[in-house]
Amino acid sequence: MSVDTVDAGILRAAMVERLVADQAGKGLAMPPLVAAAMRAVPRHLFTPGADLELAYRADQAVVTKRIGDEAVSSVSASWLIAEMLGQAVDALDGDLAGRHVLEIGSGVRHEVAHLQVGAVGRLTGVSLP
Secondary structure, eight states, X not given: OOHHHHHHHHHHHHHHHHHHHHHHHTTXXXXXXXXXXXXXXXXXXXXXXXXXXXXXXXXXXXXXXEETTEEEEEEOOHHHHHHXXXXXXXXXXXXXXXXXXXXXXXXXXXXXXXXXXXXXXXXXXXXXX
């Protein structure tokens, strides 16, 4: 196991704890399935070129593609991903098994990875250029 792997795991665990506390401060409870997904998905693998600390900042999107000076693609801020997934899990009464999910967006790979942890029945992701 490399130092980068250990550091990423520590940073990811700390990010999830911050997300849980942030949601509690908003009167929300992070569903266990969402917390498990956030702990399992190595965010830094979806943020090429970003240092580990930036990849695991819960309050910031990470730009993944630029054309010139313009940001054209990013991975959403972790707090936003956690809240969106939490809303989906809550709407389905915590049961994603056997569900068909469509995820559309330019940062689709990262969100799809979280949904795969939730063991949905069928998952379709459409990435925009």
